[in-house]
Amino acid sequence: MPKLYFDIAHTLAGSLVLLSFVMLYQRRLGALVNVLALHAVVLALSVAWQAHIQGLPHLYITAAIALVFKAIVVPMALRRMIVMLGIHREIETVTGIGLSMLAGIGLVALSMAVMLPATAGVDPVAREDIALALSVVLIGLLLMVTRRNAVSQVVGFLSLENGIVLAATGAQGMPLVVEISVAFSILIALIVIGIFLFRIRERFDTVDVQALDRFRGERR
Amino acid sequence: MLTALLLCAVALLAVSVLAVLGYGGGRRGVAGGAVATTLVYGGCLAVSALAFVLALAALLGGVTAGLTVPLGLPWLGAHFRLDALSAAFLVLVTLGAAGASFYALGYGQHAEAPMRVLPFYPVFLAGMLLVPLADDAYAFLLCWELMSLASWALVLAEPRPEENARAGYLYIVMASFGTLALLLAFGLLAGPEGHYAFAEMRGAERTPLTSALVLTLAILGAGSKAGLVPLHVWLPLAHPAAPSHVSALMSGVMTKVAVYAFIRIVFDLVGQPEWWWSIPILTLGGSTAALGVLHALMERDLKRLLAYSTIENIGIVFIGLGLALAFEASGYRAAAALALTAALFHAFNHTLFKSALFYGAGAVLTATHGERNIERLGGLIHRMPVSSAAVLVAAMAAAALPPLNGFVSEWLAFQAILVSPDLPQWGLKFLIPTVGMLLALAAALAASCFVRAYGIAWLGRPRTAAAAEAVETDRFSSAAMLGCAALCVLFGLFPGLVIDALAPVTEGLVGARMPAQLGQAWLSIVPIADSRSSYNGVLVFLFIVASAMMAAAAIHRFASRALRRAPPWDCGFPNLSPSMQYTGTSLSQPLRRVFGPVVFRSREHVEMPLPGSVAPARIVRQRQDLVWEFLYLPIGRAVGRATEVLNHLQFLTIRRYLVFVFLSLVLLLLGLGLWS
Incomplete structure (x- = not known):
C-alpha cells in the first residue's frame, strides 16, 4: 500500500516541522526542552518508519539512538542544567514571536521552493523528507539566531541536528557508522556546551549572552 | 632524455640540501662559507652544463618524449613532456644557469652572507628547469611557484634591510597575483570536467568568450612575471636587489620562462587564435618597449637601469609574439614563423647580453665596494680592461648595433612588420606600423641609453675614490663575461645557426618555418625571399673592420704619428676636475626635456638663493611614475x-x-x- 506509506512518512516529517514551529513559539525554557524531547520522539518514529519502508534494519538502530539519546538523555541533562543554573524565567527573544513565526513560514516556503525542483525525479518519499528536513534545519538556525539565552541556543542546535538526521535517513543509504558517530559528537557537544554554560554562569551570574557582549565592551 | 633532464632538476635540489648539510656539518665561518660556495656553484655548473647538452641534443635531434611521474596529486600524477618549444627554452635556461653558476664561482666568494643565497640558488634553477618540462597544470604551477618563491628568497638575500624589504613585498604580491591569474587561466582551459593535463586541454572545444578570458589571464599572469607595462613595477626593484648573478638569472632567464608560459598557453593550448588577440599584445608590447627604455634612460642606478632595459626587451619579444598571432590568425604561416622566430631569437639574445651586462655590473659592485650609482663611477675601462671589453660588446648588442646578435633579432622583427600590409584587417594595417615606430624609437633610445651607461660609468675619469681604486675582477667572472660576449658576436655573425635550430619550434606552433638559412650563399640570412631582403653578418663585420682599419691608416698616414702631450682647451676653467665631466643626468637631459613632460610629468625649476645668501643655486627635478x-x-x-x-x-x-x-x-x- 504505497500511498499509505507515503502518507505516514509525510505526516511524521510534517509533524517535525510543526514541532519546530512550536519551539519557535515557546517562551519558557522547561516547556522548550519538553518540546525538544517530543521532537526527538517524532524523529525516532519517522526514522523507524523509514526503516520499515526501505527494509533497512540498521535504521532501527538509528531510531533507537534517537529515542534514547535525543528524547531521554539529552533533555534530562538539559533539565538538570536548568535546575542547577536556576533559570526558570521566560526566554528573552530578539524579535517578536509573531515576526519569527512569519520568518519560519517564509523559510518553509523557501525550502519547498528550492528542494522540490532540485530533487525532481527522485523517490517522492525522499523528496518530501528532504524538503521538510531543510525547513527543520532552517528553523533550528532561526531559533539559534533569535534567542538570547544560551540554553535555548543549544536547543536550536539540537533541533537543527534532528533535521539533518531526517534528511539523511530519507536519502537512503547513510551508513550506521556515520549515524553513531554523529550521535556521539552531539553528546560531546552537549557536554562541552554544558561545561561552558556553567563556567559562564560562574563568571557572569547569568547565561544571557548579552552579558558576554557587555563584558567585551560591545555596543549593541 | 626527458628522464635525464628531470634527474638534473632532482640533482639541483640535492645540491641545495647538500649546501645546508655541508655548511651545518662542516666548518662554519668564512672558510666554511667559501667551501660551500664553491661546492654549490660548482655542482650547479656541472648539472646545468649537462642539462644544456641534453636540451641542445633534444632540440637539434627533434626529440619528443612524455613521462608521468607518480608524484603530486594521487589520481593525476605529474606529467612531463619534452618537445621542440620546451627544448628551445631549456637551452636558454640552462645556458643562462651555467653562465651564472660559472660567474658565481668567483663572484659568490664576495657574498657577505653566503648561506642566505646558497640553499635557494639551486632550487631557483631547478624551478626554471622544470617549468618548461611540465605537461599538466598542477605540475606547471608547482614548479612555477618553486621558481617564484626561491627567487623571492634570493631578492631578500642581500643585507640592505629597508630597500629589499619593499622590493620583496612588492615582488611577492605581484608574483602571487600572476600565479592566481595563471591558475584561473588553467582552470578555464581545463573546463568543468577538470582535464588538467595539457594533452587534454589541446583538443578541447571552447567558446570564444572562454578563449578571450584565457588570453587576458595569460597576459596578466605571464606578463606580470615577464614585466609587461603596467605590471612591471616590481621588476626594477626586485631584480637589482638580488646578488648580481641572481639578477642576471632573473632578468635574463626567469622573464623568458614567463614568455614560455605565454607561448605555451596562447599558441599551443588555447587553439586557433582570433585576429584581434594580437591587438592587446602588440599595444602592450609597444608601450612596454618604449616606456621601459625611457625609464632606463632616466635611471642612475646601474643595475636598475639594466632591469628597465629588460622591460624594454620583453616588450620587443611580445611585439614579435603579437605579430606572430596576427599572421597566424589570418593564415600567413610563413610570416608568423618569421615573427615567432624573431621573438624567440630576441629572447635568446637578451639572455646572452643581459647576463653579460649584469655580470659586469656585479664586477663593478665588487671592485668599488657596492657602488651602483653611475654618477659616482667613471674611468673603469682603464682599471678593469677585460671585463670592460666584455661589457662593451654586450652593451653594443643591447643597443642593437650590427654585427651583433641584438641587431639580427630586431631586424627580423622589422622584416615581419614590413610584411604586415598584406594582412586583411584594417585595424592591424594601422596598428602594426605604429608599433613598428615604437619599436624603432625603443631601439634608438636603447642605443643612447647604453652610450650613456657605458660612457658615464666606464669611460672618462673616475668621479670618486672608490671608482679610482677599482681593480680587475677575478678570472671566473671575466671568463663568464667574455664567454657571453663571444656568443653575442658568434650569433651576430652566424644567425643562421639559431634560426635553423628554431625551425622545429615554429613548425610545431604555427605550422611553418623560415627558409633554411645554412644553405644560403655567403652565410647571409634571408627571412622570406632573396628578392625582398637579406642580411649578412660576416660581410657587415668585415666592412666595419676594413673601414675602421682604412680610417685608422688614413689618419696615421696623413697625420703625424708623433705622441704629443699638451693641455686641452679647458673652456677657461684653469683646474679641470672629474666633476666637470658630463654626468649621466646631463647626457640624458635633451631626451628628458622631450619625453619627460608627457611620459613622466617631469618638471625642472631653478631655486635661486635670496640676495645676500651664500647658498648655492639648485636645479630641482621632479618626475612621477x-x-x-x-x-x-x-x-x-x-x-x-x-x-x-x-x-x-x-x-x-x-x-x-x-x-x-x-x-x-x-x-x-x-x-x-x-x-x-
Missing part, C-alpha cells in the same frame, strides 16, 4: 579602505556571526530558488 600613481596607489588605497571596513567583522558577537551564517544560507537558497 604615472603607472604607479594612477594604477597601483588607487588599488592600494581601495584595499586599505576595504580592510578597515572588514576589520569590524573580527569583533562581532557569536549571535551576530550566527545571523551572518543564517542570512547567507538563506540568500544562497533564495538565489538557487530564483535561478531555476
